[in-house]
Amino acid sequence: MKKLVSIIVPAFNEELCIEELVRRLKMVFEANQNYDFETLIVENGSTDRTWEILQSVHSADKRFKVIRLARNFRMDGGITAGLHYATGDACVFMTADLQDPPELITEFIKKWESGYENVYMQVSKRVGTGPIRTFNSKAFYWLAGKLTENRIPKNASDFRLLDRKVYEAVRAMNERNRFVRGLVAWVGFKSIGIEAERPERFGGESKAHSLKVIDLAFKGIFSHSYIPLKFITASGVAISALSLISLIVCVVFWIAIGVPFAGFGTIVSIAVLAFGAITFMLGIIAEYLGLIYEEVKGRPNFVVAEQLGFAQSGTS
Numbered sequence: 020m021k022k023l024v025s026i027i028v029p030a031f032n033e034e035l036c037i038e039e040l041v042r043r044l045k046m047v048f049e050a051n052q053n054y055d056f057e058t059l060i061v062e063n064g065s066t067d068r069t070w071e072i073l074q075s076v077h078s079a080d081k082r083f084k085v086i087r088l089a090r091n092f093r094m095d096g097g098i099t100a101g102l103h104y105a106t107g108d109a110c111v112f113m114t115a116d117l118q119d120p121p122e123l124i125t126e127f128i129k130k131w132e133s134g135y136e137n138v139y140m141q142v143s144k145r146v147g148t149g150p151i152r153t154f155n156s157k158a159f160y161w162l163a164g165k166l167t168e169n170r171i172p173k174n175a176s177d178f179r180l181l182d183r184k185v186y187e188a189v190r191a192m193n194e195r196n197r198f199v200r201g202l203v204a205w206v207g208f209k210s211i212g213i214e215a216e217r218p219e220r221f222g223g224e225s226k227a228h229s230l231k232v233i234d235l236a237f238k239g240i241f242s243h244s245y246i247p248l249k250f251i252t253a254s255g256v257a258i259s260a261l262s263l264i265s266l267i268v269c270v271v272f273w274i275a276i277g278v279p280f281a282g283f284g285t286i287v288s289i290a291v292l293a294f295g296a297i298t299f300m301l302g303i304i305a306e307y308l309g310l311i312y313e314e315v316k317g318r319p320n321f322v323v324a325e326q327l328g329f330a331q332s333g334t335s
Contacts, residue, residue, distance in 0.1 A: 023055045024128070024180075025107030029097025030073070030115035031063040035222030037072045041083060043121045048082070050125055058083045059101045060115070064091030077327040084328030092321045094177070095197035100321040102190045104329060111180045112199070116220035119178035126213050127180035137203060139179035141212030146219050175200065175212060182208070195314050 026044065030037065037060075048056050062070050062085060073085045086100055098112055109131055113119040123140060130138040177200055181189070188206045189199065 021053060021055045022109070023057065023107040024051075024124075025101075025105040025110040026056060026058045026124070027061065027098055027101030027105060027110055027112050028058060028115050029061045029063050029094055029101070030065065030069055031091055031097075032065045032067045032069060032224075033115040034065075034068040034072055036116050036220070037069060037076065039221055040115055040117060040121070041076050041080075043117070045080070047121050047124050051128060054128065056082055057107065059104055060085050061097040061100045062087040063093075063097045064088055074327065081328060085326065086323060086329070087325040087327075089322040089324040095199045096321045098177070098199050099197055100323065102186060103321075105186060105190075108183050109180055110183075110186045111178075113178045116222075118217050118220050119176065120215065120218065123178070123213065123215055124180070130211055130213065131180055131182065134209060135211045136182035136185050136208040137179060137210035139210070139212050140176040140217075141214045142174040142176055142217045143214040144216045146216055175204075176217070179203070184208070195316070195318065195320060197320055 028040070033040075044056075044058060060073055060076075060083060062073055070085075070087060073083075073087075076083045077085050084104070086104060088097070088100060092100070094114075101112075102110070109128075111124055111127065113121070113124075119140065127138045181203065185203065185206060185208045188208075189202045192202055
């Protein structure tokens with residue numbers, strides 16, 4: 020009996036990419052005829068013709084199943100929705116814009132068959148990416164590595180193949196602040212990266228705007244690390260120690276020499292510095308409180324509006 024590989028593809032306003040994506044995935048299917056494939060395309064609240072095109076794709080080839088979400092639940096919400104429906108011996112996460120080259124799936128399968136349970140694309144070069152986006156990526160991987168004890172490998176993409184035991188472990192996690200890359204890293208298992216260039220998107224506009232990427236990055240880090248909270252304690256101790264040393268120096272200076280000037284500017288500067296430090300620390304605490312607030316509400320990670328190729332719909 021052939022092994023089944025489920026391919027999960029979130030798609031948001033990808034009308035220019037879907038048909039090419041389907042064509043190249045079919046070539047992958049042909050190149051790996053010892054396996055069965057199902058493609059779970061998650062239509063993630065698109066406002067263009069993505070849904071209409073996906074309906075035609077499903078009608079022509081039942082291996083392409085479609086989950087239409089009620090609104091956009093971002094990339095990680097789309098992946099979570101696909102995981103809810105996956106049934107394969109392994110599953111693949113990838114984007115619909117073809118920046119994740121489908122042909123790499125063949126290499127993923129080879130590594131999987133050799134014993135690896137988490138095989139991911141390690142980006143060696145980003146083609147057509149601006150300097151700001153490149154800087155954001157480098158800064159994220161550096162910071163994420165430092166704050167998560169290097170659980171998230173440098174330049175590891177969401178594009179990956181997971182063995183059933185791995186994706187079922189991730190699927191069992193019901194937390195609301197989803198950062199799937201971090202969840203996969205947290206569960207462990209035998210992992211390996213395959214270096215490959217990340218090409219330009221095939222068509223349409225990038226959804227990875229700087230502010231959204233930065234927001235996702237910080238949520239991912241805060242969801243998987245307590246070090247920022249420890250930083251607050253360390254900062255408090257350091258500031259208190261510096262204040263004590265400064266006070267002692269000032270007292271000695273005043274006794275030995277006297278007060279040379281009123282010191283208004285110094286007082287204001289110290290007050291502003293202290294206010295800035297306190298505000299920064301409160302901001303970190305607020306981020307964690309926001310994450311806790313989302314968890315307490317317990318709202319679903321996605322809501323299904325329609326589906327093609329499945330027996331029933333659901334939320335999770």
